[in-house]
Amino acid sequence: MTLPSKPGLKRLDAMTTLLEFMTAAHRRCDEALAAAEGEVCGKNWGAAAQKYQEFNAAMACHFAQEEDVLFPAFEEATGMTEGPTAVMRMEHEQMRSLLAQLASAAGEQDSSRFLGLSETLMILIQQHNMKEEQMLYPMCDQRLEEIDALIGRIEAVGSDSGLRSPKPEEGAP
């Protein structure tokens, strides 16, 4: 995949930092979760299942971008394999577990279970994002070389902005 020019991502600006790029991805995942919750609140189960799928795909893609590209790059540059990235991977596992439960709640059309799980997941995601946005991404911007190329490799993993593009299935990793 060539270097990107997705609308709304500010990637046309060559000075984009990893922090900005990844933070935008976090916000898109948040929006997707909010959209799914909105449909569940209105008990529009058809739309809810669709929105949940989009959210799930965005999360899976973001996890893959980090676990397959960003974290290895960080570990290689710093020599820290048991440090922050190990904890971030563990938190991804925590989120995957909740995502699986959310899928079954959506399947069973159990709105109170879904909203209980989504609230828990939202808090888990945000405290995880804070650590990444406050610490890990700024450290990457500081310590890693050739951020532009790195962002290119991250985008090559897949695009969570399939959320907005005409072909949503493209979003799945």
Place this chain on the structure above:
Amino acid sequence: MKTSGLSFDDIPPLDIPLRFHITAPVFGLLAALFLFWEGPEAWMSRWTIGSLGATHLLTLGFMAMVMIGSLFQLVPVLSGQAIPAMRWVAPWVHVMLTAGVIVLTVALVRPDTVTFTVALALLGFAFAAFIPPLVWRLVRIRGASDAIFTIRLAAISLLMTVGMGIFLSVGRGWPDLGIAFRSWTDVHVLWALFGWVPLLVMGVSYQVMPMFHVAPAFDSRLARGIPLSVFVSLLLLSHARSDYLVAPIVTVLCGALMAYSATALRVLAKRHRKRADPMIGFWRTALISLALAAVSLWFAMATPVRLPFLRESGAPLLIGILMVFGFACSMIIGMLQKIVPFLIFLHLQRRALGNPDAMSQIPTTNEVITDRDAHWQLRIHLIACAGILAALVWPAFARPAALLLAADFGWLFRNLISAAGEYRRRSQAIGPAPNLMESGA
């Protein structure tokens, strides 16, 4: 930036934040009891024993208790650095703060040198063990987001508040020194209520509102301009002695606080997450109280106009009630309904990871404190706010208002205790912790 020794996983053991969180509503109950005991007398002015005692039971016993407990949780997680000897220090800070608030209340009721000395020593230890590591981490945290910028100003305001508090206690405990504590009390109160408290809430809201409620970010110029205006006006106000200077400075201060309230309400209204969340109600209550407090402060300090319905001595009480109970307590009571269930979930889930049988035992946050119980908390809190304002206008309503206050903190205590019970039950079902990721484990 130093990366060695950086751990993202210094989540403190659950009992550290929880002991502070569960103790806090007990002090809220004590404040209510105290106001009930004193009756209408307490509402006559800010200098009555009832009002001084209840104020410090709420600000130190409830507010500072929760803030310190939460910072023990947050600082290691956000800064990636453990607080040294936290397991040892935190229980001592908790004991000293608890004892210190009780002794300070006794000292305010019957001022004498010995009691004030003991109160100062106890509270001094609690704050000294806690503030320096916090300030050190705030200084070292990289980057300067609007949130960090504002929280740094809040921390300086906290130092001013505590410093002035010590100075005032010395003045009351040793009357021979001739410290004019009434005029210095204004400076103490201004830094506490209009510096530390709103600046901390502002800094937290810049981070929390966009993230948790999926709302737009605050405009960065406002996000820095407002706290800076608040901070500079407080600095000037601490020195201004003439009315010609006080009026314009207070106007800037109140204008900034109202601008924050309006901006935050607008951000909240634009949130994309539309589920019914009691926290939104707590935010709105807090922000509207802040705006009302700012208007009242402006009338009281910048104009000769007297506020309607109130006695001469009523305006400072009104401002104090709006800021302490309407603004700060609303935020704290609301956030506790979120934080405590999440911490319980987090600890249980980490213990159960990799054990599929145990995973089914983990409650969601809404099962630890249900939405229904949290909505009831909001309703009771709103009624208590109304009751306390009513007592200010009709002193005969003082005792019923104290009971409403007791109901508010009693319900909070009930929610937190049942959350802790839920943790105990589930953790027995899950069994012993298999992983060693928890710090110090």
